[in-house]
Amino acid sequence: MNRTAQSEMTSGFAEIGKPKFSDVHLLCTGRQGHLFLADGSQLFDLDADTFAKFVAATNDEEVSGLLTKLGLTTEPRRICDEAPTDVPVRAISLAIAQKCNLGCTYCYAQEGDFGASPKNMSLETALASIDLLIGQTRADESINIAFLGGEPLINRSVLRQATVYASEKAAARGQKIGFSITTNGTLVDRDDADFFERHGFAVTISLDGRAAVHDQLRPFKGGSGSYERIIERIGPLLGRAGRMQTTARVTVTPTNLALKQTLDELLGIGFHSVGFSPMLASPTGRGQMDEVALQNMLTAMIECGQKFERKVMAGERYAFSNMTTALREIHRGTHRPYPCGAGGAYLAVSADAELAACHRFVGVEAGAMGSIGAGIDNDRKNAWLERRHVHKQEPCRTCWARYLCGGGCHHEVIARGRPACDFIRGWLHYALQAYLRLGPEGLDRAFGAKSRTAS
Amino acid sequence: MSGDDAKITPRNLAAQLSYRGRGNPPVTHPSSAISNCFPGLEFDFRAIWRRFLVGIVLSENNNYVVGYEDEKYKDLVGHRLLKINDRPMSVLTQGPVMPGRGPATLSTGDSPEAVSFMEWSNTIALLVGRQGTKVRCEFTKEAAKLEVLPGNPDVATQTLELEVRQLFERDEADGASERLALLAESLAKPGELSQGLCSPWQNDYRECACYYWAASRPDYVNVVPGGDGLSRGDNWMQRENTGSYIVDNRDFQSSLSYDDLFKSWESVLRFVVGGIQEPPPK
Numbered sequence: 001m002n003r004t005a006q007s008e009m010t011s012g013f014a015e016i017g018k019p020k021f022s023d024v025h026l027l028c029t030g031r032q033g034h035l036f037l038a039d040g041s042q043l044f045d046l047d048a049d050t051f052a053k054f055v056a057a058t059n060d061e062e063v064s065g066l067l068t069k070l071g072l073t074t075e076p077r078r079i080c081d082e083a084p085t086d087v088p089v090r091a092i093s094l095a096i097a098q099k100c101n102l103g104c105t106y107c108y109a110q111e112g113d114f115g116a117s118p119k120n121m122s123l124e125t126a127l128a129s130i131d132l133l134i135g136q137t138r139a140d141e142s143i144n145i146a147f148l149g150g151e152p153l154i155n156r157s158v159l160r161q162a163t164v165y166a167s168e169k170a171a172a173r174g175q176k177i178g179f180s181i182t183t184n185g186t187l188v189d190r191d192d193a194d195f196f197e198r199h200g201f202a203v204t205i206s207l208d209g210r211a212a213v214h215d216q217l218r219p220f221k222g223g224s225g226s227y228e229r230i231i232e233r234i235g236p237l238l239g240r241a242g243r244m245q246t247t248a249r250v251t252v253t254p255t256n257l258a259l260k261q262t263l264d265e266l267l268g269i270g271f272h273s274v275g276f277s278p279m280l281a282s283p284t285g286r287g288q289m290d291e292v293a294l295q296n297m298l299t300a301m302i303e304c305g306q307k308f309e310r311k312v313m314a315g316e317r318y319a320f321s322n323m324t325t326a327l328r329e330i331h332r333g334t335h336r337p338y339p340c341g342a343g344g345a346y347l348a349v350s351a352d353a354e355l356a357a358c359h360r361f362v363g364v365e366a367g368a369m370g371s372i373g374a375g376i377d378n379d380r381k382n383a384w385l386e387r388r389h390v391h392k393q394e395p396c397r398t399c400w401a402r403y404l405c406g407g408g409c410h411h412e413v414i415a416r417g418r419p420a421c422d423f424i425r426g427w428l429h430y431a432l433q434a435y436l437r438l439g440p441e442g443l444d445r446a447f448g449a450k451s452r453t454a455s
Numbered sequence: 456m457s458g459d460d461a462k463i464t465p466r467n468l469a470a471q472l473s474y475r476g477r478g479n480p481p482v483t484h485p486s487s488a489i490s491n492c493f494p495g496l497e498f499d500f501r502a503i504w505r506r507f508l509v510g511i512v513l514s515e516n517n518n519y520v521v522g523y524e525d526e527k528y529k530d531l532v533g534h535r536l537l538k539i540n541d542r543p544m545s546v547l548t549q550g551p552v553m554p555g556r557g558p559a560t561l562s563t564g565d566s567p568e569a570v571s572f573m574e575w576s577n578t579i580a581l582l583v584g585r586q587g588t589k590v591r592c593e594f595t596k597e598a599a600k601l602e603v604l605p606g607n608p609d610v611a612t613q614t615l616e617l618e619v620r621q622l623f624e625r626d627e628a629d630g631a632s633e634r635l636a637l638l639a640e641s642l643a644k645p646g647e648l649s650q651g652l653c654s655p656w657q658n659d660y661r662e663c664a665c666y667y668w669a670a671s672r673p674d675y676v677n678v679v680p681g682g683d684g685l686s687r688g689d690n691w692m693q694r695e696n697t698g699s700y701i702v703d704n705r706d707f708q709s710s711l712s713y714d715d716l717f718k719s720w721e722s723v724l725r726f727v728v729g730g731i732q733e734p735p736p737k
Binding site: 034045046047173 | 461462465466467468470477541542582584
């Protein structure tokens, strides 16, 4: 497909995703009409006449009448207006080092220190945080600990001691525990690979593209490029194919929009999967995506998606994680009133033992949730969940994609509003179509399920 | 084409789970289904629970230890499994709340303390990720013929580590171990999967009288509205259609017995056409 046709198609996607009705979204694959029902994220094929009736509908009331005739309305709705209260915490992140050796232009943590003096988390705080998490949960509930920063490997010793402590404590009560780390990759050593493997870490490396592009966005504090160093350092991680997995996360700014090349290159290096995330709100405004950039990103995402579809149908693995995530969520019909667990089942701990709604709210009053010393502030947590419910968000309340999207990253929305709605809906519109096109056989391949029977 | 002829096909799992085929009542949704402590029709899938923990044999519908596979657990026979990994296997059973009264406990002859064993299938759902690993099992210290409430401070307990059995066979071919869609041979001895299958659904006609069979036929029939705003009709288990509902007290004088259902369900159960069970009441 040439570039012009491609961008026309994408502009169509952004346009076609715009909400016409609050409860349904209509889409086609070829000549087949489909209906996506927001309530419960259900997806149907419709016969031509029924589809035409929905297309001809002009308002929500008419749509509601049509849904009732098809037996697709349920009362009460699956997601009610009431926010959950006293949600137990199942996952925490530890800002194990609020300092960083990189000086990324767009960093939400303002080059790692969150606008305060750089500091490491003490071992005492890390262990107390783990005690708090385990104390909140029953032995048959899985828990998760994420190490974030800044750059977490700056405080390697505490990271390791905390991991071993949590592992042993969970093992003693037969509890499942998962670990993850998001690192810039510059400080990884061979020994880390063994450690991560032993504890089954999900490792995410932040990489923004090929050397020239990456170095411009994610240089060392002194200004020199970090790409070469990272690739050299993470080699031992990529070689591991056991318990740990190493994925790449690409922050997309207006200057690194060549996603397909980036995807292919990073997969070529040996990452288990690669995912993209647009830079929607940076403290300085630098690197933020504008409308045109988001439009271009959507085009590029769909290019990657189309390659994913071709590869999957040819029986090849193509680990474009935005696509596999979207397909999984559509498949099971994920529907939720929040974009993530922040302020609910997930809290972040800052280096100085303060609790926050998530790792991005470290040191931000709006997301304060108590402290390790004083305990979780359940009143603030409940008020947060009440306030952040997607039914309370505009224009989400009447958007068909509200339960797939959840209203967008709280931190970005509070900082900048919702500039990416067309992008998100356009992507979901495409992903729904891809899901339908792949069909059961394609999905089996995409999810790596083998249908084996015993003989 | 009218709305009634509309053809829709559920595509994702969420849509398939919520989908109701035309003509099916709401109770056919999995979400409204009654979880069933009675066997299935093809094989008695309660057997999965019996040998769920390696070394002991449990009653197929209870936490009562009825046997052992491993000599070292011989003494557990007759004891009750109270908790697995701190999660209780039984709860206090409380009945319907009547206006103006608090909830009453529901005791039975087998359970004077009103303790009920929870659905084993839910327990398996919680532990299915633990196959092949050890879990902490709390048993009564002494034999306990009657149900025991977990956490009762008057009951002495003992805790042992038992392994959750691998439920499925594994294929070790191609250098990788892969779970097959085949129940593990060690899960059941020959015959165990079907030995509980004597007339399961004839029992169910009676046992599941709470509108369960209304998925295919109503159990309140011959219904006519009364002038007082109440309705009149027959219990489908009544021997005779009289137009006057007989509460099923299981004395089997005025209603069908288990024996009736085993011996001649084809003739004692009657067709319902347009809400009227044949022959209609005089």
